[in-house]
Amino acid sequence: MxxxxxxxxxxxxxxxxxxxxxxxxxxxxxxxxxxxxxxxxxxxxxxxxxxxxxxxxxxxxxxxxxxxxxxxxxxxxxxxxxxxxxxxxxxxxxxxxxxxxxxxxxxxxxxxxxxxxxxxxxxxxxxxxxxxxxxxxxxxxxxxxxxSPGLVGRDLVNEVIPEKSYSWDEKLSPWANVASTIEKQPASGPQPHVVAIDYGMKWNIPRHLADLNCRVTVVPGTATSAEVLALEPDGVFLSNGPGDPRPLDYAIRTIQELLGKKPIFGICLGQQLLGLATGMEIYKLKFGHRGANQPVMNKQSGCVEITSQNHGFALDAKTMPDDVEVTHVNLNDDTVSGIRHKTHAAFGVQYHPEASAGPHDSRYLFEQFYQSMLVG
Known part of the structure:
Protein backbone atom coordinates (compact mmCIF):
# COMPACT_ATOMS: atom_id res chain seq x y z
CA MET A 1 0.00 0.00 0.00
CA SER A 148 -5.32 26.08 5.79
CA PRO A 149 -8.67 27.72 6.65
CA GLY A 150 -10.67 26.38 9.57
CA LEU A 151 -14.44 26.02 9.78
CA VAL A 152 -15.18 29.13 11.83
CA GLY A 153 -16.69 31.94 9.77
CA ARG A 154 -17.04 29.91 6.55
CA ASP A 155 -20.30 29.29 4.71
CA LEU A 156 -20.10 25.59 3.85
CA VAL A 157 -23.84 25.24 3.33
CA ASN A 158 -23.64 26.79 -0.14
CA GLU A 159 -21.26 23.98 -1.12
CA VAL A 160 -23.72 21.15 -0.40
CA ILE A 161 -27.26 22.44 -1.02
CA PRO A 162 -29.35 21.38 -4.05
CA GLU A 163 -29.50 23.74 -7.00
CA LYS A 164 -33.29 23.80 -7.18
CA SER A 165 -36.44 22.65 -5.41
CA TYR A 166 -37.88 19.16 -5.88
CA SER A 167 -40.57 16.84 -4.51
CA TRP A 168 -39.69 13.90 -2.27
CA ASP A 169 -41.76 10.71 -2.05
CA GLU A 170 -39.33 7.94 -1.03
CA LYS A 171 -40.29 6.29 2.26
CA LEU A 172 -38.20 4.40 4.80
CA SER A 173 -36.31 1.33 3.62
CA PRO A 174 -37.63 -2.06 4.80
CA TRP A 175 -34.21 -2.44 6.44
CA ALA A 176 -34.90 0.59 8.68
CA ASN A 177 -36.81 -1.59 11.18
CA VAL A 178 -38.85 1.27 12.63
CA ALA A 179 -42.37 -0.11 12.30
CA SER A 180 -42.75 -0.28 16.06
CA THR A 181 -41.15 3.08 16.83
CA ILE A 182 -43.10 5.50 14.69
CA GLU A 183 -46.87 5.60 14.27
CA LYS A 184 -47.90 4.98 10.68
CA GLN A 185 -50.58 7.23 9.25
CA PRO A 186 -53.26 5.79 6.94
CA ALA A 187 -52.86 6.73 3.29
CA SER A 188 -56.38 8.13 3.35
CA GLY A 189 -55.64 10.34 6.37
CA PRO A 190 -54.32 13.91 6.54
CA GLN A 191 -51.39 14.63 4.24
CA PRO A 192 -49.76 17.81 5.53
CA HIS A 193 -47.37 19.58 3.18
CA VAL A 194 -43.85 19.99 4.59
CA VAL A 195 -41.36 22.36 3.01
CA ALA A 196 -37.93 21.04 4.01
CA ILE A 197 -35.21 23.69 3.82
CA ASP A 198 -32.09 21.79 2.82
CA TYR A 199 -28.84 23.09 4.36
CA GLY A 200 -27.13 19.73 3.72
CA MET A 201 -29.94 17.37 4.63
CA LYS A 202 -29.63 13.66 5.34
CA TRP A 203 -32.10 11.81 3.16
CA ASN A 204 -33.48 9.71 6.00
CA ILE A 205 -35.21 12.86 7.27
CA PRO A 206 -37.59 13.28 4.31
CA ARG A 207 -37.99 9.49 4.31
CA HIS A 208 -39.42 9.75 7.83
CA LEU A 209 -41.69 12.61 6.84
CA ALA A 210 -42.95 10.71 3.80
CA ASP A 211 -43.48 7.64 5.99
CA LEU A 212 -45.83 9.76 8.12
CA ASN A 213 -47.93 10.44 5.01
CA CYS A 214 -46.53 13.96 4.59
CA ARG A 215 -46.17 15.56 1.18
CA VAL A 216 -42.58 16.82 1.09
CA THR A 217 -41.07 19.60 -1.01
CA VAL A 218 -37.32 20.18 -0.62
CA VAL A 219 -35.97 23.69 -1.22
CA PRO A 220 -32.35 24.95 -1.18
CA GLY A 221 -31.04 26.48 2.05
CA THR A 222 -30.91 29.87 0.33
CA ALA A 223 -34.72 29.97 -0.10
CA THR A 224 -36.41 33.14 1.15
CA SER A 225 -39.46 33.18 3.40
CA ALA A 226 -41.56 34.42 0.48
CA GLU A 227 -40.47 31.45 -1.64
CA VAL A 228 -41.27 29.05 1.19
CA LEU A 229 -44.69 30.54 1.93
CA ALA A 230 -45.55 30.59 -1.78
CA LEU A 231 -45.52 26.78 -1.64
CA GLU A 232 -48.33 26.91 0.95
CA PRO A 233 -46.76 24.58 3.50
CA ASP A 234 -48.47 23.23 6.60
CA GLY A 235 -45.06 23.09 8.29
CA VAL A 236 -41.43 24.00 7.69
CA PHE A 237 -38.51 21.70 8.41
CA LEU A 238 -34.96 23.05 8.99
CA SER A 239 -32.32 20.47 8.12
CA ASN A 240 -28.88 19.56 9.38
CA GLY A 241 -25.83 20.87 7.55
CA PRO A 242 -22.12 21.59 7.80
CA GLY A 243 -19.98 24.11 9.61
CA ASP A 244 -20.50 27.35 11.47
CA PRO A 245 -24.12 28.62 11.44
CA ARG A 246 -23.20 32.23 12.25
CA PRO A 247 -22.28 33.31 8.67
CA LEU A 248 -25.66 32.13 7.36
CA ASP A 249 -27.44 35.48 7.57
CA TYR A 250 -29.80 34.53 4.74
CA ALA A 251 -31.02 31.43 6.59
CA ILE A 252 -31.43 33.22 9.92
CA ARG A 253 -33.45 35.99 8.25
CA THR A 254 -35.73 33.46 6.53
CA ILE A 255 -36.44 31.66 9.80
CA GLN A 256 -37.14 34.93 11.62
CA GLU A 257 -39.72 35.80 8.96
CA LEU A 258 -41.34 32.33 9.19
CA LEU A 259 -41.66 32.22 12.99
CA GLY A 260 -45.27 32.35 14.03
CA LYS A 261 -46.55 31.77 10.51
CA LYS A 262 -46.04 27.99 10.24
CA PRO A 263 -44.98 25.17 12.61
CA ILE A 264 -41.20 24.72 12.48
CA PHE A 265 -39.00 21.74 13.35
CA GLY A 266 -35.20 21.92 13.18
CA ILE A 267 -32.52 19.25 13.49
CA CYS A 268 -28.82 19.87 14.27
CA LEU A 269 -27.80 22.94 12.21
CA GLY A 270 -31.52 23.60 11.86
CA GLN A 271 -31.84 23.94 15.63
CA GLN A 272 -28.81 26.21 15.81
CA LEU A 273 -30.26 28.48 13.13
CA LEU A 274 -33.61 28.51 14.95
CA GLY A 275 -31.79 29.53 18.13
CA LEU A 276 -29.89 32.29 16.34
CA ALA A 277 -33.16 33.50 14.81
CA THR A 278 -34.63 33.92 18.31
CA GLY A 279 -31.62 35.89 19.59
CA MET A 280 -29.44 33.14 21.10
CA GLU A 281 -25.69 32.90 20.57
CA ILE A 282 -23.49 30.02 19.37
CA TYR A 283 -20.07 28.83 20.51
CA LYS A 284 -17.65 26.21 19.15
CA LEU A 285 -17.22 23.02 21.13
CA LYS A 286 -13.71 21.79 21.92
CA PHE A 287 -14.01 18.60 19.87
CA GLY A 288 -17.73 18.30 19.16
CA HIS A 289 -20.21 15.44 19.51
CA ARG A 290 -20.06 12.79 16.77
CA GLY A 291 -21.39 9.30 17.33
CA ALA A 292 -24.46 7.14 17.77
CA ASN A 293 -24.25 6.78 21.55
CA GLN A 294 -24.81 10.23 23.07
CA PRO A 295 -27.13 10.34 26.16
CA VAL A 296 -29.70 13.15 26.20
CA MET A 297 -32.19 14.02 28.95
CA ASN A 298 -35.68 15.00 27.87
CA LYS A 299 -36.48 17.60 30.54
CA GLN A 300 -40.20 17.42 29.85
CA SER A 301 -40.59 13.65 30.27
CA GLY A 302 -37.56 12.88 32.42
CA CYS A 303 -36.54 10.11 30.00
CA VAL A 304 -32.99 9.59 28.80
CA GLU A 305 -32.59 9.04 25.06
CA ILE A 306 -29.54 7.50 23.40
CA THR A 307 -28.99 9.67 20.35
CA SER A 308 -26.98 10.01 17.18
CA GLN A 309 -25.10 13.32 16.96
CA ASN A 310 -22.79 15.18 14.59
CA HIS A 311 -22.00 18.79 15.40
CA GLY A 312 -19.12 21.01 16.46
CA PHE A 313 -21.10 24.04 17.66
CA ALA A 314 -23.73 24.50 20.39
CA LEU A 315 -26.29 27.06 21.51
CA ASP A 316 -25.37 29.10 24.57
CA ALA A 317 -28.07 28.59 27.23
CA LYS A 318 -27.00 31.78 29.01
CA THR A 319 -28.17 33.83 26.02
CA MET A 320 -31.66 32.31 25.83
CA PRO A 321 -34.50 34.85 25.54
CA ASP A 322 -37.55 34.65 27.82
CA ASP A 323 -39.78 33.19 25.10
CA VAL A 324 -37.52 30.15 24.48
CA GLU A 325 -36.84 27.21 26.78
CA VAL A 326 -34.43 24.26 26.87
CA THR A 327 -36.22 20.93 26.37
CA HIS A 328 -33.26 18.52 26.10
CA VAL A 329 -29.78 18.46 27.64
CA ASN A 330 -26.70 16.43 26.68
CA LEU A 331 -25.77 14.43 29.79
CA ASN A 332 -22.09 14.21 28.85
CA ASP A 333 -21.41 17.94 29.12
CA ASP A 334 -24.76 19.64 29.93
CA THR A 335 -24.92 21.40 26.55
CA VAL A 336 -28.23 22.39 24.96
CA SER A 337 -29.72 19.48 22.99
CA GLY A 338 -33.23 20.79 22.39
CA ILE A 339 -35.19 24.06 22.47
CA ARG A 340 -38.81 25.12 22.14
CA HIS A 341 -40.41 28.49 21.50
CA LYS A 342 -43.03 29.25 24.16
CA THR A 343 -45.42 31.27 22.00
CA HIS A 344 -44.80 29.96 18.46
CA ALA A 345 -45.05 26.36 17.21
CA ALA A 346 -41.31 25.97 16.75
CA PHE A 347 -38.87 23.48 18.25
CA GLY A 348 -35.57 21.85 17.47
CA VAL A 349 -33.06 19.27 18.66
CA GLN A 350 -29.29 19.17 18.34
CA TYR A 351 -29.20 15.44 17.64
CA HIS A 352 -30.54 13.22 14.83
CA PRO A 353 -33.88 11.51 15.50
CA GLU A 354 -33.76 10.03 11.99
CA ALA A 355 -30.66 8.18 13.28
CA SER A 356 -29.28 6.56 10.18
CA ALA A 357 -27.31 4.71 11.31
CA GLY A 358 -28.08 4.88 15.00
CA PRO A 359 -30.62 4.44 17.83
CA HIS A 360 -34.38 4.88 17.47
CA ASP A 361 -35.18 6.51 20.83
CA SER A 362 -36.07 9.93 19.41
CA ARG A 363 -38.29 9.10 16.46
CA TYR A 364 -41.29 10.46 18.41
CA LEU A 365 -40.17 13.98 17.44
CA PHE A 366 -41.38 13.45 13.88
CA GLU A 367 -44.79 12.50 15.24
CA GLN A 368 -44.81 15.68 17.36
CA PHE A 369 -44.08 17.75 14.26
CA TYR A 370 -46.82 15.94 12.36
CA GLN A 371 -49.34 16.67 15.10
CA SER A 372 -48.33 20.34 15.27
CA MET A 373 -49.14 20.69 11.56
CA LEU A 374 -52.60 19.20 12.07
CA VAL A 375 -53.30 21.72 14.83
CA GLY A 376 -52.12 24.55 12.59
Whole structure:
Protein backbone atom coordinates (compact mmCIF):
# COMPACT_ATOMS: atom_id res chain seq x y z
CA MET A 1 0.00 0.00 0.00
CA UNK A 2 1.34 3.49 -0.79
CA UNK A 3 2.14 5.77 2.12
CA UNK A 4 -0.07 8.58 3.39
CA UNK A 5 0.48 11.21 6.06
CA UNK A 6 -1.73 13.32 8.28
CA UNK A 7 -0.21 16.52 9.67
CA UNK A 8 -2.00 18.65 12.26
CA UNK A 9 -1.56 22.38 12.65
CA UNK A 10 0.13 21.90 16.05
CA UNK A 11 2.95 19.90 14.43
CA UNK A 12 1.72 16.37 15.17
CA UNK A 13 2.22 13.96 12.26
CA UNK A 14 0.83 10.45 11.68
CA UNK A 15 2.10 8.10 8.96
CA UNK A 16 -0.08 5.34 7.54
CA UNK A 17 -1.21 3.64 4.35
CA UNK A 18 -3.35 5.12 1.60
CA UNK A 19 -6.62 3.67 0.34
CA UNK A 20 -9.30 5.22 -1.81
CA UNK A 21 -8.22 8.24 -3.84
CA UNK A 22 -4.76 9.79 -3.95
CA UNK A 23 -3.83 13.45 -3.63
CA UNK A 24 -3.87 16.05 -0.88
CA UNK A 25 -6.68 17.67 1.11
CA UNK A 26 -7.07 19.88 4.16
CA UNK A 27 -9.89 19.92 6.70
CA UNK A 28 -10.83 19.97 10.35
CA UNK A 29 -9.79 16.63 11.89
CA UNK A 30 -12.63 15.16 13.97
CA UNK A 31 -13.63 11.74 15.30
CA UNK A 32 -16.81 9.66 15.30
CA UNK A 33 -17.48 7.00 17.96
CA UNK A 34 -20.07 4.96 16.02
CA UNK A 35 -19.38 1.22 15.72
CA UNK A 36 -21.39 0.85 12.50
CA UNK A 37 -22.90 3.10 9.85
CA UNK A 38 -19.73 4.28 8.13
CA UNK A 39 -21.52 4.60 4.77
CA UNK A 40 -24.17 6.86 6.31
CA UNK A 41 -21.38 8.91 7.90
CA UNK A 42 -19.48 9.19 4.63
CA UNK A 43 -22.55 10.47 2.78
CA UNK A 44 -23.67 12.93 5.49
CA UNK A 45 -23.23 16.47 4.03
CA UNK A 46 -22.65 17.81 7.56
CA UNK A 47 -19.05 16.54 7.26
CA UNK A 48 -18.17 19.01 4.53
CA UNK A 49 -14.71 20.43 5.22
CA UNK A 50 -13.77 17.71 7.72
CA UNK A 51 -11.44 14.71 7.90
CA UNK A 52 -13.23 11.95 9.84
CA UNK A 53 -11.44 9.53 12.14
CA UNK A 54 -13.39 6.43 13.16
CA UNK A 55 -12.73 5.21 16.72
CA UNK A 56 -13.99 1.69 15.99
CA UNK A 57 -10.86 -0.19 14.88
CA UNK A 58 -12.16 -2.27 11.92
CA UNK A 59 -13.98 -0.47 9.11
CA UNK A 60 -15.15 -1.76 5.72
CA UNK A 61 -16.13 -5.28 6.79
CA UNK A 62 -19.66 -5.08 5.34
CA UNK A 63 -18.82 -3.07 2.23
CA UNK A 64 -21.20 -0.46 0.80
CA UNK A 65 -24.51 -0.53 -1.05
CA UNK A 66 -26.67 1.97 -2.99
CA UNK A 67 -29.55 1.92 -0.47
CA UNK A 68 -27.80 3.32 2.63
CA UNK A 69 -26.65 6.65 1.21
CA UNK A 70 -27.71 9.86 2.96
CA UNK A 71 -27.09 12.33 0.09
CA UNK A 72 -26.17 12.56 -3.57
CA UNK A 73 -22.49 11.93 -2.89
CA UNK A 74 -19.56 12.06 -0.47
CA UNK A 75 -18.98 15.58 0.88
CA UNK A 76 -16.23 14.96 3.45
CA UNK A 77 -12.56 15.84 2.95
CA UNK A 78 -10.88 12.63 4.11
CA UNK A 79 -11.38 9.36 6.01
CA UNK A 80 -9.07 7.74 8.59
CA UNK A 81 -9.36 4.25 10.09
CA UNK A 82 -7.21 1.96 12.21
CA UNK A 83 -7.69 -1.10 10.00
CA UNK A 84 -9.34 -1.36 6.60
CA UNK A 85 -11.03 -4.74 6.24
CA UNK A 86 -9.67 -6.66 3.25
CA UNK A 87 -12.86 -8.72 3.06
CA UNK A 88 -16.46 -7.60 2.93
CA UNK A 89 -19.26 -9.90 4.00
CA UNK A 90 -22.88 -8.78 3.71
CA UNK A 91 -25.63 -9.94 1.37
CA UNK A 92 -26.46 -6.28 0.57
CA UNK A 93 -22.89 -5.30 -0.26
CA UNK A 94 -22.28 -4.18 -3.83
CA UNK A 95 -18.78 -2.65 -3.60
CA UNK A 96 -15.71 -2.41 -1.39
CA UNK A 97 -15.16 0.66 0.77
CA UNK A 98 -11.80 1.50 -0.83
CA UNK A 99 -13.33 1.44 -4.32
CA UNK A 100 -16.24 3.58 -3.12
CA UNK A 101 -13.86 6.26 -1.83
CA UNK A 102 -11.66 6.09 -4.93
CA UNK A 103 -14.62 6.60 -7.25
CA UNK A 104 -15.76 9.61 -5.17
CA UNK A 105 -12.26 11.12 -5.08
CA UNK A 106 -11.97 10.88 -1.28
CA UNK A 107 -8.57 10.15 0.27
CA UNK A 108 -8.45 7.44 2.93
CA UNK A 109 -5.68 6.48 5.36
CA UNK A 110 -5.35 3.34 7.49
CA UNK A 111 -2.74 1.78 9.70
CA UNK A 112 -2.32 4.57 12.25
CA UNK A 113 -2.94 4.57 16.00
CA UNK A 114 -6.41 6.12 15.87
CA UNK A 115 -6.68 5.93 19.66
CA UNK A 116 -3.62 8.19 19.98
CA UNK A 117 -5.06 10.61 17.40
CA UNK A 118 -8.45 10.75 19.14
CA UNK A 119 -6.89 11.24 22.58
CA UNK A 120 -4.82 14.07 21.15
CA UNK A 121 -7.90 15.77 19.67
CA UNK A 122 -9.80 15.34 22.96
CA UNK A 123 -6.97 17.05 24.80
CA UNK A 124 -5.97 19.76 22.33
CA UNK A 125 -9.31 20.16 20.54
CA UNK A 126 -10.35 19.65 16.93
CA UNK A 127 -7.85 21.33 14.61
CA UNK A 128 -7.01 21.75 10.97
CA UNK A 129 -4.96 19.03 9.30
CA UNK A 130 -3.61 18.05 5.89
CA UNK A 131 -3.98 14.50 4.56
CA UNK A 132 -1.61 13.73 1.71
CA UNK A 133 -0.29 10.92 -0.48
CA UNK A 134 1.81 13.23 -2.64
CA UNK A 135 3.77 15.37 -0.17
CA UNK A 136 5.32 13.21 2.56
CA UNK A 137 7.60 15.86 4.09
CA UNK A 138 6.55 16.51 7.69
CA UNK A 139 7.61 20.15 7.85
CA UNK A 140 5.92 20.97 4.55
CA UNK A 141 2.65 19.33 5.60
CA UNK A 142 2.59 21.05 8.99
CA UNK A 143 3.12 24.42 7.31
CA UNK A 144 0.22 23.69 4.94
CA UNK A 145 -2.00 22.71 7.88
CA UNK A 146 -1.21 25.97 9.68
CA UNK A 147 -2.07 27.94 6.54
CA SER A 148 -5.32 26.08 5.79
CA PRO A 149 -8.67 27.72 6.65
CA GLY A 150 -10.67 26.38 9.57
CA LEU A 151 -14.44 26.02 9.78
CA VAL A 152 -15.18 29.13 11.83
CA GLY A 153 -16.69 31.94 9.77
CA ARG A 154 -17.04 29.91 6.55
CA ASP A 155 -20.30 29.29 4.71
CA LEU A 156 -20.10 25.59 3.85
CA VAL A 157 -23.84 25.24 3.33
CA ASN A 158 -23.64 26.79 -0.14
CA GLU A 159 -21.26 23.98 -1.12
CA VAL A 160 -23.72 21.15 -0.40
CA ILE A 161 -27.26 22.44 -1.02
CA PRO A 162 -29.35 21.38 -4.05
CA GLU A 163 -29.50 23.74 -7.00
CA LYS A 164 -33.29 23.80 -7.18
CA SER A 165 -36.44 22.65 -5.41
CA TYR A 166 -37.88 19.16 -5.88
CA SER A 167 -40.57 16.84 -4.51
CA TRP A 168 -39.69 13.90 -2.27
CA ASP A 169 -41.76 10.71 -2.05
CA GLU A 170 -39.33 7.94 -1.03
CA LYS A 171 -40.29 6.29 2.26
CA LEU A 172 -38.20 4.40 4.80
CA SER A 173 -36.31 1.33 3.62
CA PRO A 174 -37.63 -2.06 4.80
CA TRP A 175 -34.21 -2.44 6.44
CA ALA A 176 -34.90 0.59 8.68
CA ASN A 177 -36.81 -1.59 11.18
CA VAL A 178 -38.85 1.27 12.63
CA ALA A 179 -42.37 -0.11 12.30
CA SER A 180 -42.75 -0.28 16.06
CA THR A 181 -41.15 3.08 16.83
CA ILE A 182 -43.10 5.50 14.69
CA GLU A 183 -46.87 5.60 14.27
CA LYS A 184 -47.90 4.98 10.68
CA GLN A 185 -50.58 7.23 9.25
CA PRO A 186 -53.26 5.79 6.94
CA ALA A 187 -52.86 6.73 3.29
CA SER A 188 -56.38 8.13 3.35
CA GLY A 189 -55.64 10.34 6.37
CA PRO A 190 -54.32 13.91 6.54
CA GLN A 191 -51.39 14.63 4.24
CA PRO A 192 -49.76 17.81 5.53
CA HIS A 193 -47.37 19.58 3.18
CA VAL A 194 -43.85 19.99 4.59
CA VAL A 195 -41.36 22.36 3.01
CA ALA A 196 -37.93 21.04 4.01
CA ILE A 197 -35.21 23.69 3.82
CA ASP A 198 -32.09 21.79 2.82
CA TYR A 199 -28.84 23.09 4.36
CA GLY A 200 -27.13 19.73 3.72
CA MET A 201 -29.94 17.37 4.63
CA LYS A 202 -29.63 13.66 5.34
CA TRP A 203 -32.10 11.81 3.16
CA ASN A 204 -33.48 9.71 6.00
CA ILE A 205 -35.21 12.86 7.27
CA PRO A 206 -37.59 13.28 4.31
CA ARG A 207 -37.99 9.49 4.31
CA HIS A 208 -39.42 9.75 7.83
CA LEU A 209 -41.69 12.61 6.84
CA ALA A 210 -42.95 10.71 3.80
CA ASP A 211 -43.48 7.64 5.99
CA LEU A 212 -45.83 9.76 8.12
CA ASN A 213 -47.93 10.44 5.01
CA CYS A 214 -46.53 13.96 4.59
CA ARG A 215 -46.17 15.56 1.18
CA VAL A 216 -42.58 16.82 1.09
CA THR A 217 -41.07 19.60 -1.01
CA VAL A 218 -37.32 20.18 -0.62
CA VAL A 219 -35.97 23.69 -1.22
CA PRO A 220 -32.35 24.95 -1.18
CA GLY A 221 -31.04 26.48 2.05
CA THR A 222 -30.91 29.87 0.33
CA ALA A 223 -34.72 29.97 -0.10
CA THR A 224 -36.41 33.14 1.15
CA SER A 225 -39.46 33.18 3.40
CA ALA A 226 -41.56 34.42 0.48
CA GLU A 227 -40.47 31.45 -1.64
CA VAL A 228 -41.27 29.05 1.19
CA LEU A 229 -44.69 30.54 1.93
CA ALA A 230 -45.55 30.59 -1.78
CA LEU A 231 -45.52 26.78 -1.64
CA GLU A 232 -48.33 26.91 0.95
CA PRO A 233 -46.76 24.58 3.50
CA ASP A 234 -48.47 23.23 6.60
CA GLY A 235 -45.06 23.09 8.29
CA VAL A 236 -41.43 24.00 7.69
CA PHE A 237 -38.51 21.70 8.41
CA LEU A 238 -34.96 23.05 8.99
CA SER A 239 -32.32 20.47 8.12
CA ASN A 240 -28.88 19.56 9.38
CA GLY A 241 -25.83 20.87 7.55
CA PRO A 242 -22.12 21.59 7.80
CA GLY A 243 -19.98 24.11 9.61
CA ASP A 244 -20.50 27.35 11.47
CA PRO A 245 -24.12 28.62 11.44
CA ARG A 246 -23.20 32.23 12.25
CA PRO A 247 -22.28 33.31 8.67
CA LEU A 248 -25.66 32.13 7.36
CA ASP A 249 -27.44 35.48 7.57
CA TYR A 250 -29.80 34.53 4.74
CA ALA A 251 -31.02 31.43 6.59
CA ILE A 252 -31.43 33.22 9.92
CA ARG A 253 -33.45 35.99 8.25
CA THR A 254 -35.73 33.46 6.53
CA ILE A 255 -36.44 31.66 9.80
CA GLN A 256 -37.14 34.93 11.62
CA GLU A 257 -39.72 35.80 8.96
CA LEU A 258 -41.34 32.33 9.19
CA LEU A 259 -41.66 32.22 12.99
CA GLY A 260 -45.27 32.35 14.03
CA LYS A 261 -46.55 31.77 10.51
CA LYS A 262 -46.04 27.99 10.24
CA PRO A 263 -44.98 25.17 12.61
CA ILE A 264 -41.20 24.72 12.48
CA PHE A 265 -39.00 21.74 13.35
CA GLY A 266 -35.20 21.92 13.18
CA ILE A 267 -32.52 19.25 13.49
CA CYS A 268 -28.82 19.87 14.27
CA LEU A 269 -27.80 22.94 12.21
CA GLY A 270 -31.52 23.60 11.86
CA GLN A 271 -31.84 23.94 15.63
CA GLN A 272 -28.81 26.21 15.81
CA LEU A 273 -30.26 28.48 13.13
CA LEU A 274 -33.61 28.51 14.95
CA GLY A 275 -31.79 29.53 18.13
CA LEU A 276 -29.89 32.29 16.34
CA ALA A 277 -33.16 33.50 14.81
CA THR A 278 -34.63 33.92 18.31
CA GLY A 279 -31.62 35.89 19.59
CA MET A 280 -29.44 33.14 21.10
CA GLU A 281 -25.69 32.90 20.57
CA ILE A 282 -23.49 30.02 19.37
CA TYR A 283 -20.07 28.83 20.51
CA LYS A 284 -17.65 26.21 19.15
CA LEU A 285 -17.22 23.02 21.13
CA LYS A 286 -13.71 21.79 21.92
CA PHE A 287 -14.01 18.60 19.87
CA GLY A 288 -17.73 18.30 19.16
CA HIS A 289 -20.21 15.44 19.51
CA ARG A 290 -20.06 12.79 16.77
CA GLY A 291 -21.39 9.30 17.33
CA ALA A 292 -24.46 7.14 17.77
CA ASN A 293 -24.25 6.78 21.55
CA GLN A 294 -24.81 10.23 23.07
CA PRO A 295 -27.13 10.34 26.16
CA VAL A 296 -29.70 13.15 26.20
CA MET A 297 -32.19 14.02 28.95
CA ASN A 298 -35.68 15.00 27.87
CA LYS A 299 -36.48 17.60 30.54
CA GLN A 300 -40.20 17.42 29.85
CA SER A 301 -40.59 13.65 30.27
CA GLY A 302 -37.56 12.88 32.42
CA CYS A 303 -36.54 10.11 30.00
CA VAL A 304 -32.99 9.59 28.80
CA GLU A 305 -32.59 9.04 25.06
CA ILE A 306 -29.54 7.50 23.40
CA THR A 307 -28.99 9.67 20.35
CA SER A 308 -26.98 10.01 17.18
CA GLN A 309 -25.10 13.32 16.96
CA ASN A 310 -22.79 15.18 14.59
CA HIS A 311 -22.00 18.79 15.40
CA GLY A 312 -19.12 21.01 16.46
CA PHE A 313 -21.10 24.04 17.66
CA ALA A 314 -23.73 24.50 20.39
CA LEU A 315 -26.29 27.06 21.51
CA ASP A 316 -25.37 29.10 24.57
CA ALA A 317 -28.07 28.59 27.23
CA LYS A 318 -27.00 31.78 29.01
CA THR A 319 -28.17 33.83 26.02
CA MET A 320 -31.66 32.31 25.83
CA PRO A 321 -34.50 34.85 25.54
CA ASP A 322 -37.55 34.65 27.82
CA ASP A 323 -39.78 33.19 25.10
CA VAL A 324 -37.52 30.15 24.48
CA GLU A 325 -36.84 27.21 26.78
CA VAL A 326 -34.43 24.26 26.87
CA THR A 327 -36.22 20.93 26.37
CA HIS A 328 -33.26 18.52 26.10
CA VAL A 329 -29.78 18.46 27.64
CA ASN A 330 -26.70 16.43 26.68
CA LEU A 331 -25.77 14.43 29.79
CA ASN A 332 -22.09 14.21 28.85
CA ASP A 333 -21.41 17.94 29.12
CA ASP A 334 -24.76 19.64 29.93
CA THR A 335 -24.92 21.40 26.55
CA VAL A 336 -28.23 22.39 24.96
CA SER A 337 -29.72 19.48 22.99
CA GLY A 338 -33.23 20.79 22.39
CA ILE A 339 -35.19 24.06 22.47
CA ARG A 340 -38.81 25.12 22.14
CA HIS A 341 -40.41 28.49 21.50
CA LYS A 342 -43.03 29.25 24.16
CA THR A 343 -45.42 31.27 22.00
CA HIS A 344 -44.80 29.96 18.46
CA ALA A 345 -45.05 26.36 17.21
CA ALA A 346 -41.31 25.97 16.75
CA PHE A 347 -38.87 23.48 18.25
CA GLY A 348 -35.57 21.85 17.47
CA VAL A 349 -33.06 19.27 18.66
CA GLN A 350 -29.29 19.17 18.34
CA TYR A 351 -29.20 15.44 17.64
CA HIS A 352 -30.54 13.22 14.83
CA PRO A 353 -33.88 11.51 15.50
CA GLU A 354 -33.76 10.03 11.99
CA ALA A 355 -30.66 8.18 13.28
CA SER A 356 -29.28 6.56 10.18
CA ALA A 357 -27.31 4.71 11.31
CA GLY A 358 -28.08 4.88 15.00
CA PRO A 359 -30.62 4.44 17.83
CA HIS A 360 -34.38 4.88 17.47
CA ASP A 361 -35.18 6.51 20.83
CA SER A 362 -36.07 9.93 19.41
CA ARG A 363 -38.29 9.10 16.46
CA TYR A 364 -41.29 10.46 18.41
CA LEU A 365 -40.17 13.98 17.44
CA PHE A 366 -41.38 13.45 13.88
CA GLU A 367 -44.79 12.50 15.24
CA GLN A 368 -44.81 15.68 17.36
CA PHE A 369 -44.08 17.75 14.26
CA TYR A 370 -46.82 15.94 12.36
CA GLN A 371 -49.34 16.67 15.10
CA SER A 372 -48.33 20.34 15.27
CA MET A 373 -49.14 20.69 11.56
CA LEU A 374 -52.60 19.20 12.07
CA VAL A 375 -53.30 21.72 14.83
CA GLY A 376 -52.12 24.55 12.59
Missing amino acids: PAAKLALEDGTVFTGENFGAVGEISGEVVFNTSMTGYQEILTDPSYRGQIITMTYPLIGNYGVNPEDVESSGLKLSGFIVRELSRRRSNFRSSAALEDYLAEAGVIGMSGIDTRALVKHIRTAGAMTGVLSTTDLDDASLVAKAKA
